[in-house]
Amino acid sequence: MLIHRTGAQKPKPASNWLRRWLAADTIDGIKRQRALLGYLFLAPTILGLLIFIIGPMLYTFFLSFHKWNVFRPPEFVGLDNFVRLFADARVGISYRNTFILVVMTVLLLEVMAFLLALAVNRIARTRLAYLYRTAYFLPVLLSGAAVSVTLGYLFHKDFGVINYYLGLLGIDKIPWLTSSDVVLITISLTTVWRNLGFTFIIYLGGLTSLPTEVLEAAEVDGATGWRKLRSIILPLMSPTILFATITDMIKMLQFFDEPFIMTRGGPGDASRTVVMMMYESGFGNLEFGYASAIALTLFAVILAVTGFQFYASRRFVFYQ
Amino acid sequence: MSGKLSRRNLLKLTAVSAAALGANLVPVMRIFAQGNPVTLRFQENAENYAAVVAAFNEQFPNITIEFVNVTGVDHAEIASKILSQLAAGQPVNIGYAATEATQLYAGEGLAMPLTQRALADQATLAEYFADVSPTLIEGMMYEGDLYQLPRDFNAAHIYFNKALLAEAGLEVPGDEWTKDDFVEYARAMTGIGGGDSFGYGWTNRLWGSWTPWFFVNDTNLLAEERAPGGEAIWDTFYAGDPLAEGRGGGWRWPAPQANNPKMVEALDFVVSLTTDGLTPAVEIGGGDRLQGFFTSGKLGMTIAGGFWAGALINAGMEPGSFEVQFWPKWVSQRHQFGTGGAWILQGAGTEAEDASWEFVKFNAARDIMLLIPWMANASTTPVRRSINTPEYWGQTGLENGHVFYDALDQRPDTAPIPAPVFSIEMTNIYTRYTSLATSGEQTPQAALDGMQAELEQLYARNA
Numbered sequence: 068m069l070i071h072r073t074g075a076q077k078p079k080p081a082s083n084w085l086r087r088w089l090a091a092d093t094i095d096g097i098k099r100q101r102a103l104l105g106y107l108f109l110a111p112t113i114l115g116l117l118i119f120i121i122g123p124m125l126y127t128f129f130l131s132f133h134k135w136n137v138f139r140p141p142e143f144v145g146l147d148n149f150v151r152l153f154a155d156a157r158v159g160i161s162y163r164n165t166f167i168l169v170v171m172t173v174l175l176l177e178v179m180a181f182l183l184a185l186a187v188n189r190i191a192r193t194r195l196a197y198l199y200r201t202a203y204f205l206p207v208l209l210s211g212a213a214v215s216v217t218l219g220y221l222f223h224k225d226f227g228v229i230n231y232y233l234g235l236l237g238i239d240k241i242p243w244l245t246s247s248d249v250v251l252i253t254i255s256l257t258t259v260w261r262n263l264g265f266t267f268i269i270y271l272g273g274l275t276s277l278p279t280e281v282l283e284a285a286e287v288d289g290a291t292g293w294r295k296l297r298s299i300i301l302p303l304m305s306p307t308i309l310f311a312t313i314t315d316m317i318k319m320l321q322f323f324d325e326p327f328i329m330t331r332g333g334p335g336d337a338s339r340t341v342v343m344m345m346y347e348s349g350f351g352n353l354e355f356g357y358a359s360a361i362a363l364t365l366f367a368v369i370l371a372v373t374g375f376q377f378y379a380s381r382r383f384v385f386y387q
Numbered sequence: 388m389s390g391k392l393s394r395r396n397l398l399k400l401t402a403v404s405a406a407a408l409g410a411n412l413v414p415v416m417r418i419f420a421q422g423n424p425v426t427l428r429f430q431e432n433a434e435n436y437a438a439v440v441a442a443f444n445e446q447f448p449n450i451t452i453e454f455v456n457v458t459g460v461d462h463a464e465i466a467s468k469i470l471s472q473l474a475a476g477q478p479v480n481i482g483y484a485a486t487e488a489t490q491l492y493a494g495e496g497l498a499m500p501l502t503q504r505a506l507a508d509q510a511t512l513a514e515y516f517a518d519v520s521p522t523l524i525e526g527m528m529y530e531g532d533l534y535q536l537p538r539d540f541n542a543a544h545i546y547f548n549k550a551l552l553a554e555a556g557l558e559v560p561g562d563e564w565t566k567d568d569f570v571e572y573a574r575a576m577t578g579i580g581g582g583d584s585f586g587y588g589w590t591n592r593l594w595g596s597w598t599p600w601f602f603v604n605d606t607n608l609l610a611e612e613r614a615p616g617g618e619a620i621w622d623t624f625y626a627g628d629p630l631a632e633g634r635g636g637g638w639r640w641p642a643p644q645a646n647n648p649k650m651v652e653a654l655d656f657v658v659s660l661t662t663d664g665l666t667p668a669v670e671i672g673g674g675d676r677l678q679g680f681f682t683s684g685k686l687g688m689t690i691a692g693g694f695w696a697g698a699l700i701n702a703g704m705e706p707g708s709f710e711v712q713f714w715p716k717w718v719s720q721r722h723q724f725g726t727g728g729a730w731i732l733q734g735a736g737t738e739a740e741d742a743s744w745e746f747v748k749f750n751a752a753r754d755i756m757l758l759i760p761w762m763a764n765a766s767t768t769p770v771r772r773s774i775n776t777p778e779y780w781g782q783t784g785l786e787n788g789h790v791f792y793d794a795l796d797q798r799p800d801t802a803p804i805p806a807p808v809f810s811i812e813m814t815n816i817y818t819r820y821t822s823l824a825t826s827g828e829q830t831p832q833a834a835l836d837g838m839q840a841e842l843e844q845l846y847a848r849n850a
Contacts, residue, residue, distance in 0.1 A: 137474045138495040219676070225585065225667035226680055245668045245826040331671040333591075334826035335819055350467040352812040355474070 124366075130359035137353060148360035158361065160336045161344040162368075164251060168340065169319040171255040176266050176315055177308070179259065184270035185296075191275060200271070204264035211261065211324035218257045219244065219329045244330050247337035254325045254338055261325075262318070266311050273307030274300070302385040309380045313373055320369050341365050425742040426451040427480040430469065438758040443749050450742045455479050460672050461592055462487040462727070463811045473497070478732055481743050484535060485727035486526055486803045487593060487810050490637075492730055493529035494808035499733040500532035502619055504744050509623060512536075515751045516624035518771045520795040521631040523726045524620065526803040531616020531636030536751050539767040540726035541692025542794040542801060543599045545569070546699075547710045551576045551584055551687040559710045559787070566603070566656070569688075569715040573665040576687025586665040588677050588686040589657075591821050593814045594725045594804050595674070595690045597657040602802075603717040606649035608817065609640035609805040609842075630799055640807045643842035645820075646835040649718075654831035658824050669825040671818050678702055681709075692724075693791045696783035697766030706784030713790050722794040722801040726770065772796070809849050816841045 088099070131148055133141035152158055187199045206214065221228050222243035230240045243253040277300065285299045301308075322340040326332055332339030332347075341361065349358030429436070433454040440452045455472070459465035466488035472478060484492055492498035505512055516524070519537060527535040547559055555575035560568055573586025589596060601607060616636025625631035644650065660666040667686075670676065674695075680686045682702045689695075691711075699709055714722055729750060731743040749755060753771055757763050762774075765783050768791045769775060780788020794801050807813065820838035823829040829837070 136495070137470050138497060219670075220679070223668065223670075223676070225583075226685055242668060242826065244670060245822075247826075247828055331818065331822075333671050333819060333822040334828050335823040337828075347815060350471055351463070351815055352809075353470065 127359045127362050130356050131363050133356045135355045137355065141356070144356065148357045151357065152360050152364065157336055157339070158341070158344055161339045161341045164336075164338060165320060165322055165340045165342075167251055168255055168258075168322050169316060171251065172258050172262075172319050173312060173315050175255065175259045176262060177312055180263055180266035180311070181270050181304075181308070183263070183267050184274055185300075187267075187271060188274040200268070203267045206261045207264040209261065212328055214261050215257065215325050215328035218260075222253055222257075222329070245334055247334055250330055250334070250338045254322075254329060257325050257329065258319070258322070262315070266315060269307060269311045270304070273304050277303050305380075305384040306386060309376065309384050313376050316372060316376070317369055320365065320372070423738060424449050424451065425738055426453055427739065427743055427746065428453045428455050428478070429746070430455050430457050430479045430482040432456050435759055435761060439750065439755055442755060442758065443746060446749070447742070447745060450746065452746070461594070462725070463593070463814050466491060466811060478735075480732045480735055480739055481746060482730050482732070483538070483727060484730050486725040486806045487814065488806075489527055489534060489727075489730075490529050490806060490808045491810060493532070493534040496733060498534045498730040499740060500534060501536065501731070501744070501747075502531075502533045505533060505536075506619055506623055508748060511748060512751065513624060514753075515771075516620075518753070518773050520770070520772065520792070521621070521625050521628060521634055522724075522795045522799070522801055523770050524625075525613075525617070525634045525637060526724070526726045527728060528614070528617055528620075528635075528637030530614050533617075533620055535728035535730045536747055537726045537728040537770040538750065538756065539694075539728075539762065539769055540724050540795075541594070541694055541768050542722045542724035542791060543595050543690050543692060544711050544714060544722075544790055544794070546681070546689050546691050546695055547712070548576075548681060548684060548687055549708050549710055550684055551580050552710075554579050555687070560712055560715075562713055562790075563720075564712065564715045566715050566717040570660075570665070572688060573660065574663075577665050580684045580687075584685050584687060585667045586686075587660060587688045588667055588680055589669060589690050590674055590677050591669050591671045591818050591825065593806070593810070593817060594723075595692075596818075597654060597821065598804055599690065599714045599723050600657055600717070601650050601653040602721045602723045603714060603719055604649045604653040605718040605721070606644070606647060606653070607640075607802075607805055608643065608645055608650070609807070609813075610642045610644050611802065611805070612639045612641060613637070614639050630796065638803060638805075640805045643839055643846060645817075645839040645842055646832070651832050651835055654821070654824055654835060658827075658831055661825055662827070669822070671822055693768030693780075693788075694766055696780065696785055696788070697761060697764045700764075700783050701766070706782070708784065711785055711787050711790055713794065719800070720798065722798055723804050724794065724801060725804050725806075728770075768792070809845060812845055813842065816845065 088096075130141060132143060132145060134144045134147075135141040183199075183203060187196055187203075190196050190199075220226075224230060224240050224242045224245060227243070229243070233239075233241065241249060243249055281303065282295070282299060285295055290299060321342050323342040323346070326338040326340055327343055327346075330338045332343050342365070345358045345361040345365070348354045348361060427450060429452045431454055433456065436452075436454065443452070444450070457465050457468050457472075459468060462485035466484065469479065469482055469488075478497075482492070482498075484498075489498075493500075515536070523537045523540055524533065526540075527533060527537050549559075552558065555572075557572060557575055560572065569587075575586070576584060577586040578584065591597075598608070613633075613635030614637045617634060621631050621634055657666075661669060667680070674691065677686070677689055678695075678698060679702075681689050682699060682704050696709075696711070700706060713720065729747045731740060731747060733740075735743070753773065756769060756771065757774070761767060762769055765780060765788075769779075772792055775788070775792040777788065780791075805813075816838055820829075820834045820841075823837070824831045824834035
């Protein structure tokens, strides 16, 4: 049968060139097809990254050199925001508070979560392990706002349940939320309670995946208890510890929910954190340029702390 | 006379009709004539406003109301969220602002001035203004223009837990009670109710807080003056009303005076209530926690407005188990209030602005106001005098419900809380230093010196 290919005589549109380039039945053509497919799969992630991470970061950088109050267009002010920031005593106080909170909270979190994980790992094959895992993880599922509001009641100096029970033990009322000496401890305890489950699950996961042959060999060699923990478990767990510590530290450097809801940063500035300062400067005082400058310094601090942790980890992290 | 309508008469009739309809129908006609669908973003809770919007859509089927529910601990926080939506390019067409944000939106050009529209709609709105105290209208003005039609307000009063009152062998005091009477009441109601009650409780914020104490000590956080202007509103809607005499175009607060001796004296007094054990630990924030303590019989007295009455019933208190009275007298008995109403986004286009105005005006009608559930059940103080009846407050068991509107009608010196354009930052400074004094970290004098210094810097930055 004769087929008349009348269309083949017409001039080809430009898009046909691209189609042939991609569909070419050659090694290069197949490579190009695979590359295109790869980019297509990556596109949602790249787009998300550009729109939600890179874009806002670049705009924050841009804003940090401007004065902007939402109502009027941004006005270029050079380094003014940074000069003001380094002279602002309240920013200094908020950094001090944040560092104290980070050190207290991360220390408590890592130590308690690790000890709990060790304990639960010992009974891993019993039904009780399910109960403990669920119980410790449950607070992670709660909203930070709900936890802060509820614990705010419990920590109330005059009507709180905690002081009531301490009173039964003969201990005077503690101003958990209204004394600058105590307020950071209160916030740290609240945060530890809510976040413990997450770190605990990471450690438990690490412990359950430790190579049993190494542990058994250590036992055969007579290593038990503290010796086994110090010389075998801790080195093997060091990558997990590094991961948990870094993620917790990054999270805690961005402390916001608990102090914002429980104390509003008070009394005075005693519990004001860097992120609170940033939020209040932007959305309270309508100084988005200044808030952006604070955000950039915090970004730099987080970057530096994380970099230092990776650097220091060379000495104590053991990779199999 | 011929029964036929001549062409000349038809033209005359048309001209007369147009004149009679006046400018106030132009926006309505424009919206109907175009018949274009208009969508307005309205800052409210859909459930609360469902009946209002349904009634509105019967008249304006082409206007769709989209709800944007914004919540916050206080009005300053709500304003922050509204501004974050603006920053994100998603502003509301119609917002609700309390005194805390009125001048912020007006001063920054976000809200549209409503004076000319109100005057053009004089026939419709005359009844509304006649029913609303000029004190509230002045509170919604900025530099001579009206920016909001107030919907509700709250003046600060003292609420009493009647069970604790009875246990202390006391009765609700009279109108003219004093600060010393207040201390006696607080003392008598401390340590009863199972042994752990306190005489008086309050929270640290701008409205309420210790603000009423410096008001009755005849001073204010910021110096006060009236802006010129506003005559068009006063002459048109309040001619001959003695309560409107001497009013201007809104309030100005030209300078801070946080550490003047009367302010120090007022804060000293408030702090002494804590150190004497008459007041529990004072925290920053809204009144939720306070409500819990009051309803559970742990507080004898607390500061609140009309909103508290319905809220206490909703929280489980029986009608008649609490009562209210004016703020006690000190040097004066000047009351403070905050009011709120809808504002319209400026620059959203004529169609959206016209439609928004129709909606705001529609909301000012008495029957429409009462379609809002919490307005009907006394969970706020309506701005309309005619709603503030003994029956209205009687549903919560209050016998002294008249004090809410009397704070406006009987006490013409009642004034709004100080809330200039930069009120959010000002409130932050105010609560921060107040917390230093109430927690004993600083003396009242030191705290107020610090507050004054920061307020001066704030004024300098915004000069």
